[in-house]
Amino acid sequence: MRAGRAADLLTDLTAPLTRRSCLTHVEVRPEREGRRGAFPSWTDPRLLAHLAERGITAPWIHQEEAAELAHGGQDVVLATATASGKSLAYLLPVLTAVGARELDVTARRATALYLSPTKALAADQLTNITALADGAGLHDARVAVYDGDTPTEQRRWVRRHATVVLTNPDMLHFGILPGHEQWASFFRALRYVVIDECHTYRGVFGSHVAMVMRRLRRIAEHYRAEPTFVLASATTANPELSASRLIGRDVQAVTEDGSPRSGLTIGLWEPGTRARVDGRGPGATADGTATDGAVGTRAAADGAELLDAELEQSGEHADGRDGGREAPLRRSATSEAAALLADLVERDVQTLVFARSRRGAELVASGSRRLLDQKAEHMLAPALADRARRIAAYRGGYLARERRALEDSLRSGELRALASTNALELGIDIAGLDAVVVAGWPGTRASLWQQFGRAGRRQDGGGGALALFVAREDPLDTYVVHHPETVFQAPVEAAVFDPANPYVMTPHLCAAASELAIRDGEEDIFGPTARELLDTLAGRGVLRRRPHGWYWTMTESAHDLTDLRGSGGEPVRIVEEASGALLGTVDAASAHSQVHDGAVYLHQGTSFVVNHLDVERAVAFVHREDPLHSTHPQSTSTIRIRQIDREVPWAGGVQLCFGTVDVTDQVTGYQVRDVYTQVVLGQHPLDLPPRTLTTKAVWWVMPRSTTDAADIPGEELPGALHAAEHAAISMLPLLATCDRWDIGGVSTAQHEDTGEPTIFVYDGAPGGAGFAERGADDAAAWVRATADMIGECGCESGCPACVVSPKCGNGNEPLSKAQAEVLLGLLHP
Template sequence: MESDELLDVLLAGGRRAERATHVRHVPAREGVREPWPAWADTDLVRGYRALGVDSPWRHQAQAAQAAWAGRHTVLATSTGSGKSLAYWLPALSAVRGRAAEAALDPGRIESARRRASVLYLCPTKALAADQLAALDRLLTAAQVRDVRVATCDGDTSTDERRWVRDHADVVLTNPDFLHFSFLPQHERWSRLLASLQYVVLDECHAFRGVFGAHVALVLRRLRRLAAAYGASPTFVLASATTADPAASAARLLGVDPHEVESVTEDASPAGRKTVVLWEPPELPGYGPDASTPWASLLPDEDPWATPGEPETRPRRTATAEVADLLADLVVHGGRTLAFTRSRRAAESVATATREHVAHADPSLRATVQAYRGGYLPEERRALEHAIRSGSLRALATTNALELGVDISGLDAVLIAGWPGTRVSFWQQAGRAGRAGADGLVALVAREDPLDTYLVHHPEAVLDVPVEATAFDPTNPYVLAPHLCAAAAERPIRAEELPLFGDRALAVLDDLVANGVLRRRSSGWYWTHAEPASRLTDLRGAGGNPVRVVETDTGRVLGTVDAAAADATLHPGAVYVHQGATFVVDELHQADDVALATRRDVDFGTWAKWLSTTAIVDVHDERHWGPVAWYLGTVDVTSQVLGFHRKHLPDLRVLGYEDLELPPRTLRTSSVWWTVPASVLEEAGVTLEALPGALHAAEHASIGLLPLLATCDRWDLGGLSTALHPDTGEATVFVHDAHPGGAGFAERGFHLGATWLTATRSAIADCRCTTGCPACVQSPKCGNANNPLDKAAALRLLDAVLRHATA
């Protein structure tokens, strides 16, 4: 379908035209091809041609040539631009070439060479499975039977792992398996390590924040062990378009940026893409006399309205709006992905869309499904195949389909709510119109100040460069456990310290002083019985996933992350799986199992929880006159207290039930500053304005700290309160969102004046009137960015900073 036809479907022939706040047409792009390189394996070339690839695009050929020449290479081009050919062509050509060389003269021992091996790393198991299927298609088309490919991860059986260790040429896995199993047992993987010629890192922009720092150190450990076995592999990285990919890739690998070849000019063809920013309509009726199903849920007046400004009316939810738009696209034959912000929203959009399309054609119900994390692997593979083949017309999905699972031929992408970063937005948008076809992308705003701002300020979405990938592998909180893991794998020698960065020696000295490592003239040694790899979790998951099991049959329905289990799998919770509703009977936290019974219900459940931040101890403090700064340990505690049952779809409250679930506590490092009443009076911040002033200052400071602490915004959390029980004063907390801390809050404490000055400047220099995503709004705010008071925050920060220089 052409993009103009898709846009007309969205606008309903003009009846919904006022909801489109901005329409941008991105022109089509012609593709530029290059000839196959002379070194490319002829059988592989034949296989690619059989699959429809007559010759590579220029960026594919450039990246493949750089990798073949032995240069670390990063390819940062758009979704659907064929990045996989750029790494599989040199990697598989090397495997086949070395295999042929090894067989040239088997009678002469001096001519024997190892077969080249390849390690493929990606953030998710789903992506590894997708790549395995793609490789099978290529090798089958090429009629190549001498390349042995296998996945190996935490789900792989012992017998399968043994075969992979002994025979596989290409191993597809993830950094977690490398950290917990592959590197600690490197002797078992010596065949692969000794012959390792290429390491592929797919979707490497996902390696950011603390997770990125962990992965960077895992890769340094891999490089170190490969060198010990005589190998010096070439790394090939595939990334979405990001700022300065060569610098990010170099930091990930631990090499100088000039050692990385960067290919960023996309030469693949692209159809005309239409990007629509969309604001759902105001709800009909408002106030106590409104005769609508929502009347009982609406306040008599807007509590955040500014005197003299037009009254703000509640708008339709983004999920309800997206379900309508998705249904219209399905009825008109469009193939669409609808991205949502949560698992619940994905199920809700799919269910509502099925109901809508059934009115037009009951057979269309089966063409709409949900896709999200927590599904069983075989369910996800079946859904991916169905959307590829066209038997499904629509998937309502979480960001689980944002990464590179190959799904092409889609007409449209709907995005229910700002996904948090421009990198994510363009990754999701890139799913529309792949393979040179036209595509439509619509960002549908949630009822949130951040989303509202973005759909009315298209330049903030469409005209600003994507974010850089931020992470710091020299962070001592992250570096320390990896140095222990490296020492356990092979004693660390002095000449290897540059691989781990300038802080490595100081961190090793601390580990020795605390009895964690032992120092000998020959290096640093791990001498404990327990595995050093268990000192850290790359993703900070905080517990095992909870399995959801059908009570009557014992069938596993799916899984839920441990952190979300209390709020979504408590007794009485409604769990939705592909439109079918189950009610949770029991949650067995010790066994990581929830039992649920299939029941048709017309309500959903919403947990009510309480979060608190308690000061455990203070490590350091400083005073700016009456303003006090502290660095210490805090307990961030969340507890699910009960849940509401709400009728669907009008969200009418049916009842509330208390729960007795234990609190969940994150002990971490935090920086906090307190403001006494005298400073508030000096700043002219009244008690009424104080919550909004503190909240705005908290958001802006969290947004600025990554510039000083080399972290990601999602690595931080915060709290602001007009009166904290532990301080007795107005307080702003910014804490590390990782158990034990990761050093970011400590960095903020030591750079307090610089940090708050930058925060104040970011707010003051922003041209908005009342606050926007560039200054005080946050994409991760749990309070829907309310209340926020930009002007009061500026007065507050001015007063605080005056004392810093007094």
């Protein structure tokens, strides 16, 4: 994109009258010159020659520093911005070590293990590393991917011959460590372990990966290898602390970024009001509401309105109609992103859109295609129709061949736009993306900057890349677009995870014992509580205690006890019943609400209806159908306190508590609603088993005498508690590296364990993920931000921008925004 094009695009996008107020803030990040260092003297000369051929005559200063530390045997984390060249920093020592025997037969053999959180990133790195090694003539650098998509016949070759193996923590846990004897020669030569995008290892997933890293270190030590760990991270707070916690030993951080930065124009965007076909504004009569002028034609308005209806029925709107509330006039972020994407592709701007959900990504892609098709038909412009066909969706759950084809098409430029979940937040190096649209807060500032960083990766000397954050009608999103300092002046978060979580550590101790008996003293690698847990497992007969250690005694695989990603079990397969074709998968924790009997499932723009969810076999059978109704699951939740770890008195007799709770959820049925009017057409019960979660929670106990003294009427107290709970959940991501969907909440006017009005916010992962604890640690700031957000919202009785929740299992009833403000005033310490 040429210099100044981003400003031109913003002018074009805000040209329609009803879009002029959408842009709430513009931030311009200027272009920055790079600072060069020098290639280390130990670098393989063949690498230097090949890099010189590619025009790389010196590294950036952070590349040189990190490479020198790693070559010297120091564990290091490189935490710099997206597209700053972190790969070269670890490839210099890795490829130099792997190719050393070709230059000196006395040099010892070296291998390297590369870990990424996504398959897309590993596949992209395979291409990059292979090209670099082949271009330099490093014949000993036999690079291969070893993951769930690797064919069986290739796996034996990888185990025996590969010197640089690219995999992920899941495959390391399930496929490599259990069969480490087959990898003996690889482990004996293991010199480097590269952990890419390590900032993504947070919450329960981060805790599991931390245990896998300790098991990896133990296996390497068994084969007398002492690998150096090199970690790459987006910019994050205290990267050395997070990295040290992840691998279990001290790590040195490199944070001074010497790479050049192309100019980036960032816009915060609050969607306008709904479009109507007649284009009348807010003061229109009964058959019209405000127009947003997205594309400017009657046909496009038709398409935008239809997309709004589809998004409402899919749950991409923030549930504004739940509980009898009127639907908000503001357009959804997903609908707005589809319109913006259509405008950008019309101008031949290669764009990546990040949507909040799989269904959202599908609807952004299909909606933008429809808008362009309608405009092409209206204007008799076949070129627009051709561009519409070059827009696609990308998300988890696709088969491997679909993902690879989409990645290749985006790299080549054949695809002009991709609507993706955060599956493309990391990794794949796509040169030349001109714009990024982020539809909805991605969970953390670190993720937001990582997604913004997908734009402007091509160094064109002129800058001009564009990034837009489009707010959902959600409390946190609304707060952010009206408080830009929360993005541009606040530091990014530190990764939050707890390797000592006993629910995480216990199955990993079993897995470690089944790999190699845990000898006395070796348990220290797992942490100070490991010995107590080992003795408990021995007492239960799961492990056998011998004079020198602990041994696995069971016949089943210990590794099947562990779900690294906290998805709640085996992924549920989506199968078309008539053909037997596998369409995709959905994680077990989401299956009850997403693919229950009768639910609508969307795949690459095609609608299916679920015939039956077989819970025991983990498969959902579907058939092709385009229903004119939507389905909305309903659930019940109960919470019991198991243990109070911390109790802090606040003013007015209020108690802030933190501890362990049992949360029981059950999807009890679903509503069927009309696609366009959202009128409830029917209610259907479901017979699904309850799911109980033992986790960590933070909660406030408010004496009834205190709420009475604050003049909160007894009949409005449940609504006040419920509204405050929703608002608190929505604002916690400002403090912790979590997403709204990582946490849950329950509120009650008289809880059975406390006997008083109580609000709970809990981690949505077994044993906890550290988010509730982070909230407890900074509760005063959390309550203050929550109260400010509610107070600043202009609605009268509550809306999706303050207290209405898109994930409420009770239909957002009851809610009392006014009394929630009073209640939050009581929570100030």
